Amino acid sequence: MQALSLAVHIPLVCFGVAFPAMVLYMEGLYVRTGDPLYKVIAKRWSKVMLILFAVGAVTGTILSFELGLLWPEFMERFGEVFGMAFALEGVAFFLEAIFIAIYVYGWDRISPRAHLLTGIPVVIAGFTGSLMVIGVNGWMNDPGGFELDSDGNVTGVNPFAAFVNSNVWHEWVHMYLAGFLVAGFIVAGVYAFSWLRGHRDRFRQVAMVVPLTFACLAAPIQVVVGDWAGRTVAEEQPTKLAAFEGLEQTTRGADLRLGGIMIGDEIYGSVSIPDGLSLLAHHDPNAEVEGLNAVPADERPPVPVVRNAFQVMIGIGTGLALLAVVYLVTAVRRGRPPRSKWFYIAVVAAGPAALVALIAGWIVTEVGRQPWIVYRVMRVSEAVTGAEGIPVGYATLALVYAALAVIVLYLLRRLAHRPIELEAESAARGTDDGSG
C-alpha cells in the first residue's frame, strides 16, 4: 500500500522539486526582456504547478499516515532516530506551501520583481525538502546514529549522525536530477507533441526549449552521478549490487552482463563485457565483487525484480543522455533545436520513459534492500502492522488514486486547451484581471 502511494507521490515530487525552477526561469526571462510571451508561459505553468503541488501535498499527507498505519513497529522503535529529518522536511514543505500560494495568487498583484522573489523560497524548499526525505532513505540503507542494547532496544540516539550517512549525498543528487529529467522531459514532451501535430508557433517553441534544456543538462550529469551511486552501493551494500547484476558467486574480475531479461535464475539475451563489473564498481578490472552467495539465502532480495528494474533504469538513462547530447550539440552549433521529426518523437517518448526509469530506480533501491527495512537491523516482516482489513484498504486506496489520476489528467488537458491568444493579449496590455 505504501508502495502504491509512493508510486503516485514520487512523480508529483519531481514536479514539486524541479518545476518551480523552470517556472521561475521563465519568469526571470520575462522580467529581463519584458516579452509578455514568457510571462504567459510562466503563468500557465504556475497554475499546473499549484494543482500538482496540491495533489502532491495530499498524497504526502497520506504517506505520513501510512508510515504509522502500516509500519507501527518500525516507527515505534526508530521514529526517534530518523524522525528529525522528516520534521525538517515538514518545515521545508511548509515553506513551499506558503510561498507557492503567494506566488500563484500574487500574479499582477505585487511588483514583478517582488513576485519573482517570492518564487525563490519555493525552489529552495524543494531542494532542501528532498534532501531531508532522501536522508531517511539513505539511513534505511546505511543505518547509523544509534546503538542497540542486548535486548534490541534502541539507545544512544544521535539524530544528526543518522542523517549524515554514506548514502544521502549520492541518493539526493541522483533524485534531484531525476526530478529535472522527469519534469523537464514530460513538459517538453507535451509541447513536442503539439509541434508534431502542426502547432508550430513561438509559444510552443519557447515552452518546449526551456524544460528540454533543463532536462538535457541534467541527463549526462545523471550518468556520472549514477556511477558514483553504483560505487557507493558496491562498498556499503555489496549484496544489493550483486542483485543489480544478478551475480551469483563472489568473483574476481567479474564480467558485466548488459541488457537482457532475468527469469528465475537465468539471464537471457545479455551482452557480456569481460571484467566490466569490477571495472565499474571498483574502477579496477581485477577487483573482487561480492556475489549473492556471501549472505544466507533468506537475506537476499528477489534478484530478478531488482536486476530487471536496474537494467531498465540504465537503459533508459543512457538513451536519455544520448538524446540530450544530440540536442545540446545541435543547440550550441546551430542555435536552435534539431528540426527532424524523429527528434520530436524522441522528446515525446522521453517523458514517459523518464518516468519509467524513475519508478525502476526506486524499485532498485527499495526492493534491493529486501528483506530489510533497516539494512541489516530490522526485517520488513518485523515492522509491518498486524492490523486486519489491509486488502480492503488497499483496494479502496487504489480506486481513489485511479480516480484522482483520471481527474487530474483530464483537467490538465482542459487547461492546455485554453486559448493562448487571450492570455497573451491581456498580458501585453499589462491589465490582466487575474482571470487569464
Place this chain on the structure above:
Amino acid sequence: MALAELNAAVLLLGLTAYAVLGGADFGAGFWDLTAGGARRGARLRGMVKNAMGPVWEANHVWLIFVLVVFWTAFPRAFGPVMQTLYVPLYLAGVGIIFRGAAFALRGEAATIVEARLLGGAFALASVAVPFFLGAVVGAVASGQVPAEGAGDAWESWTGPFPLYIGVLTVGAGAYIAAVFLAGDSVRVGQEDLARAFRWRALAAALVTGVLAIAGLFVARSQARGLYDGLTSGGGVVAVVVSALAGVVALALVWREHYEPARYASAVAVAATVAGWGLAQRPDFLPGALSLDEAAAGRPTQIAILVSMGIALLILAPSLWLLFRLTLAGRLDTDFHPIAAADRRDEP
C-alpha cells in the same frame, strides 16, 4: 519544566494551529455542504472558495507537522495509537485525499456534473475528516489506547465520548469558519454574505457552546480522568479562558466586529486544546503511558526543540507575510459565485 513536557507543548501548539486554521478550512467546507441548492448556494460557495484559495495548503501542512513531531518525539505512543485507531485514521486519510484534490480541481470544472461531483466530494469530506480526527483525539483522551500493542479496532473509538468529540470538532470548525468568512466577506464588499455568515456563526456558537457544556457531563461518565483534570488546577483555568473567549467572540460577532472576533474565537479553541493537554498531564496515553515513557531519547528531544526553534524563525515571518497579504486582500481573486454550470478560471 521537563524536556518531554516542552516537546508535548510543541506538539499541542501544532495541534492548536491545525485546530484553528485547518478547522476553519473544514468548517468552510461544512458551510459549502449546507449552502443549499445550486442557485441559492452559489454566492456562498464562491466566497468559501475565494477565502480558502491562498491559505488552505499552508493550513493543512500543520497536520504533517503534528504527525512528524508526534512520531519523532513520542515514538512509544505513536505505535500504539496507530495500531489501535487505524480505522478512523485511514478514513480521515481517504477523506483528506478527496477533499484536497476536489478543492484544487473544482476551479477547473466546466460542466454541471463535474462541479457537482467535485463540490460534493469536497464538502462531504470536509465534514468527515474533522469528525474522524476528533474521534481519534477523543479515543486517546478517554484512555482507549493501551500502551502495549493494539486496542480494539472499533470499540476504541465508537464509544460515546470519542464520537462526541468528533461532533464537537465539526461544530467548532463550522463556528470558526463562519466567523472568518464573515470577516472575509466584509473585506471583499459582499455585505449580504457577511450577514449570512454572521447568522451562521451565531447559530454554530450556540450549538457548539451547548455541546461543550454537555460535554463536561459526557466526560464525567465516560472519561473520568479527563473530567477530573478539567475541573482542577490548570485545567480549570483553560476551561474558564475558553468559555470567556467564546462569549467575547460571540458578542463581537453580534456587534459585527469580525476582525477581533477572529482572534477571540481562535483563543477559545486554543484554550480548549491546552485544557486537554493540562487535564491529562503527566500522561500521554491516559492510564497507560506517561509523557516521559512515551518520549524519545534526550538527544532527539533536544534536536527537535532546537530545529523547531530555528524553523519558527523562518516560518513565522513567512506565515505572517502570507496572512498579511491575505487579510489585506492582496491575494484575493475577483469574486465569482460558484453555480453548477459556471465556467471559471483560477487566478
